[in-house]
Amino acid sequence: MKSELRLDIRQQRPFALNAALHCQAGELLALLGPSGCGKSTLLRMIAGLQHAESGTISLNGDTWFSDSVKLKPQQRRIGYVPQHYGLFPHMTALQNVAAALHGLPKQEQSARAREWLEKVQLGAFAQRKPAELSGGQQQRVALARALTAQPSILLLDEPFSALDSITRDGLYRVLAMLKPQLNIPMILVTHNLNEAQLLADKIAVMGQGCILQEGTPGDVVRQPLNRAVAGLIGVRNIFSGTIVRTSGARSVLAVGDQELELQRILPAGTTLHWCLPQEAIRLAASTGVPGSLAGNISHLVRLGEHWLVSVSLPGTSDILELQCPATIPLAIQQPVRLAVRTEQIHILEA
Template sequence: MNDLHIEQLTKSYGPEAPVLQGLDLSVPGGSLAAVLGPSGCGKTTLLRIVAGFLRADAGTVTVGGRTLAGPGVHLAPERRRIGIVPQEGALFPHLSVARNVAFGLTGLDRGERRRRMEEMLDLVGLAGYGERMPHELSGGQQQRIALARALAPRPALVLLDEPFNALDSALRTGVRADVRAALRATGATALLVTHDQQEALSTADLVAVVRQGQIAQCDTPQDLYRRPADPWVAGFVGDAVLLQGTVGNSGSTATTPLGTVALAARPTDGHTGTVVLRPEQLRLTDADTAGAVRGTVTDVCFYGHDAKVTVSVQGLDATVDVRVAGPLSVGPGEETGIHVTGEATLHA
């Protein structure tokens, strides 16, 4: 399998501009990993080093046990067996779709090249489009052709550099699903660089969150969301409700301004800290419901499929957001009760 292993990767653009600071990342063969992080955290630098467009200052990059970069080693990009899907497709405008897809198929006779090209077009749902020119395609079709071109030479690794940015939101969802299905069909290992949290969580098998040139957490989307490594990760990957908490004697609960909350794991390094909840773990009830914490609604944002209700709670310096599905029963200025469900994580 074409496992990707990155160890202690370091890169600076000058003595006072460290970008990657000992970054470690492992992606099992056949998996799609999303690299997620704020602007300037080192995502694009990481991608360019793996592709071979930049030299690392230190560290190693291996794919399938083959060293691509390391001490005394820097394979040229064309020797790395890496396919790249850039932003906006970047198809050759003067070549037909068929010739774009077949561009990297060297060493094959004409019949084999054509069979592979047709196989890739069928895989991305564009069979019969071979004679069209890139300008005759929609943005989503161009991205699928770019993926077909990247997969055609059977690369060991596919790099996707924010490939859905130029698409509108409705089209983006469909193209993401098509890309994911095509990668799974070929068993390719892939690395997706994105700044879109929803895209990372909904598309990838693993999500690696980069903070200041290091991996803050790498986990499955569900574990990353439910068990964030620290409050910063929790706040970056989705909405988070952060509360000060004191651990009870049993170690399985914490007392917070929203009441007693069950903890997912026993704390090992203290009895106070920050309790992390998700807005959908909060439920609105009648203000007089037993066990509920009273609050006042300050704002409501309606999204159609659900709504975000902002509530001011006595004893909290900040408001809390509650995700509400279905019809809304409260409005700004009204009193409500809040009840916590599920388990929280606590960080000292």
């Protein structure tokens, strides 16, 4: 039977935490959110390193935590990869991995540790101590150590955040290659949306101690549930507006002194929050483009081969942001017209 982690916990002190989630075997769930939102605390609760005031945590129907059950970490068979490796400095890479197998005969410890060092592409570095390894190599040793004891669950607490981008990309590939072989739930704590999109099967967005939205990376990014989620995943174009009238099968949305047609029917007078990805906006060549807005450039930043353009709109304090090639000549206060792909407008819950 495939294992499945289920968690439903609550506490008020030392800070409020109210979260429910589940993760199936072979699935990687990313806990995404800013520092201080409770991600690492949730991971420590799964590991048994601290306990909530109430609730339940179970794996495959076996209770790990409840009002009457509080299993110790060693009783849960946790594979844990911390942010700063946690390796023993006086031991070689091989000895560090074998340390997770202290219950086995020495020969079997060494054989299995070598096998996992090969799996993380460090077979040639078995006799090196942590100080002789790069940060990325140390993190691979930590990953091998977490997996060699055949854990019931893998917990990854921001394991890539201290690494440079090239090393991080290499570790992404290693984890992605290992993932199909691991028939256990995997929980990744991260504040990096790109990392979650690359590695996760599901994302749970956390804010102020709560799970605000859970879903596939595509669903969360394209359809954030509300303004809080949209802000946490980096959506820049978040607005409020009112439906001024309906026209056939469409509704007309006021955007300051201008209007956009939505491809859905909403009652006139409805006030709503909505968002729009930057790729759904482009500079229009003429004034006759349907679904377009006029404005003036209020801010302009060169980012490599692109402009990051902020456009103020008449009749509102809202600012639209978009990217366009830096080969286009632009200037502050320049009037522009923006073509908007209105089918990509996403309406947020209040």
